[in-house]
Amino acid sequence: MRAPDEDRTSVAGAAIDAPDAPAPGRRERNKRDKQGRILAAAEDLFAERGYAFVTTQDIADRADVAAGTLFRYAASKPELLLMVFNAEWRRALSATRHDAPASAARLAPTDAIMALLRPLLTSAALNPENTAYYQREILWGEPTGAYRVEALELVDGLEASIATLLSGYGTETPGGSERLRPGVDAPLAARSIFSLLHLALIRCGLGREPMESLPDSLRAEIDLVLHGIVEPVPARPVGP
Amino acid sequence: MRAPDEDRTSVAGAAIDAPDAPAPGRRERNKRDKQGRILAAAEDLFAERGYAFVTTQDIADRADVAAGTLFRYAASKPELLLMVFNAEWRRALSATRHDAPASAARLAPTDAIMALLRPLLTSAALNPENTAYYQREILWGEPTGAYRVEALELVDGLEASIATLLSGYGTETPGGSERLRPGVDAPLAARSIFSLLHLALIRCGLGREPMESLPDSLRAEIDLVLHGIVEPVPARPVGP
DNA sequence: ACTCAAAAATGAGCGTACTCCGTTATATTG
DNA sequence: CAATATAACGGAGTACGCTCATTTTTGAGT
Incomplete structure (x- = not known):
């Protein structure tokens, strides 16, 4: 572990969140x-x-x-990667944020979630390997790294919007045919879905799975966690 | 990526799979x-x-x-870690393999799976941080590393036994109250569960979550993926 | 213009993972 | 028991990420 490096100025965020500054x-x-x-x-x-x-x-x-x-x-080489990919993901995500909320409510949950994640998959397809390394640094980067903190904010934000999306299926059933199962914790559910996303990106990025199949296989996994693996045994058709 | 290093002899596996050799x-x-x-x-x-x-x-x-x-x-420092933890996980797993199959059939699926994973959690509690690094090397290690290949075999084996376990809930319903949902792919389900395990071990190992809560929170996540997040909206109690 | 303290930039230097090739130990053959 | 071939070993050397003492640049105060 490196020392916290107190004196590093706030140069990290400067390029991103200050397109103003008159003089x-x-x-x-x-x-x-x-x-x-x-x-x-x-x-x-x-x-x-x-x-x-x-x-x-x-x-x-x-x-x-x-x-x-x-x-x-940038505090380290990994931080440089985080810097680059934060920008990339931000670009990718800003493309959807506009239309997604409008249409999400009417979609089946699997489709709604995939709609949120699709731009990330598109971006991942451009450079699968670096995307996999990006996942690594999100998970393991130095906790103090400015760009890593930024990446976590990005991911947490997206996770939160998935949680919100899921919650939307709970209170009312707006024309759809599915609702949140009682007792399910939406943030936990969102986190589980993100675990699947992280590992799917890793698998493809490191060549354990072809990139083309990623959307389908991720969709299958999300569908699985949404609808469950097991179900209660229905009442016996024949008496005991 | 390093060159494949053709001349490296099979020293890696030697200590593990050859307790014979007369002279x-x-x-x-x-x-x-x-x-x-x-x-x-x-x-x-x-x-x-x-x-x-x-x-x-x-x-x-x-x-x-x-x-x-x-x-x-060992080809690298990470490979040394894989070497050490492969041995550790093998030790941990060999403890359960004996009794697990016998009792699994009668357990609810969540409990059956947790029973398979428990020894790994126990081992993880002994050194959470190194366990997290181990997960990292399993996921990102050099593909050619002998010990990494070994680790993948270990993990794949465990994943396969979870898939088998799940399949057991499909054909018959041996006294239990839950069965495999039709159309579910057991290997895919097992893989999803493992994604949750990997990331849970990472979260705890890196201090994002206390180690004590790991069994409970992992159990909650597995329970979630087993039973699903959403459910069909039941038929209207009031006519249209 | 000049001074000076603070901020920023520099590049030689350091620690560490890993390599390379000359040397040594072991097995094999005549 | 040589002589020879081959596998294992050793340790100085290399590459690379990163640091830190030093130098350079900047801009406010006079």
């Missing part, structure tokens, strides 16, 4: 510029060669900064 | 001896300090072999 000053502009170059360099190199075959030196060189400078913008 | 010869005996020392050294050091705080040099020193020699017995 940034030269210092701030330089920082943003470097931040942008580093993000672009990491994005390109990871895509070109794959995470494992890129050195931090490569990224520093392409971004035209010194090796040491790189680590003022 | 091994000095060379073979030396190898087994070193193998044993390395396993013991890795076991002890990982347990004492935790995976991250042990260097391969430490292990080599305690096993009294040169640094380079270590890597003839």
Whole structure:
């Protein structure tokens, strides 16, 4: 474990959540510029060669900064990956957020959930292996890493919207034919569904399963957890 | 990715699957001896300090072999961890295999599955963090690593016995009150359950959830996937 | 313009996982 | 019992992620 590294400034979030700032000053502009170059360099190199075959030196060189400078913008190589993929997932998710809530209520739960997750699967198909590494860093990254925290927020947010979606099947039955089973904890259910997503992405990314089959097999797994594996034995047709 | 490393001999499996060999010869005996020392050294050091705080040099020193020699017995540091925990899980699992099949048929499916997994949870409680790293290496380890292949066999075997167990609820209903839901693919169901196990072990090992609550929360998740999240809306009590 | 404290950037240096090839130990053959 | 072939071993060397003391840049105060 590394020391908490108190002095690291809040450079991480800067590039993302501040497209305003009227008079940034030269210092701030330089920082943003470097931040942008580093993000672009990491994005390109990871895509070109794959995470494992890129050195931090490569990224520093392409971004035209010194090796040491790189680590003022991301605490570690894994954090660079998180930085790149957070942006990617955010892009992917913003595409759906618009239309999903409108149509979700009328869909069967399996379809509604798949609609939420589809953009992530599309993105995963572009670079399965790096996506699998991204899952790894989400799960195991340094707890203090700024980009890892950001990734967890992304994932937790999506998990929460699935929980909300599920809850929607509980109170009323808006034309659909399925409702939340009594006693089911929606957040727990959402978490279970996310466990399946994480591992499905890993399986495909590392070649244990072809990427094309991912949507179908994930759908099958989600359908399974939604409807259950076992059921009560119906009353005997023949008397005892 | 590393080169496949063609010349590495089959030293990996030697210590495990050959307790016979009448006249091994000095060379073979030396190898087994070193193998044993390395396993013991890795076991002890990982347990004492935790995976991250042990260097391969430490292990080599305690096993009294040169640094380079270590890597003839395990391809990498992660492979050393897999080596250690494969042995541990095998030990844990062999304890239950005896009585489980006998009693499983009469249990509710949730209990039957938990009975199969319990020894792993017990083992995980002894060193949660290393167990989490073990999960990581099972999922992301080098595909060619001998011990990783072994670990996958272990996991796949257990997954298969859960699938078998589930199938047992399908054909007949031996006194129980639940049966396999028609159309459910038992292997797929077993895989989903394992996804939950993997991530539950990770969550606890990395401190996101206290170890004591693991059995209960895993049980809740398994119960969820067994019985489903949603159910068909029952027929209207009031006419249309 | 000049000074100066604070922030940022730099790149040589460090620790560690892993490799490579020369050396040594063991088995085999004549 | 040599001589030879081959497998195992050793440890200095390498690559890479990351650190840290030093230098450079910045901008506020005078």
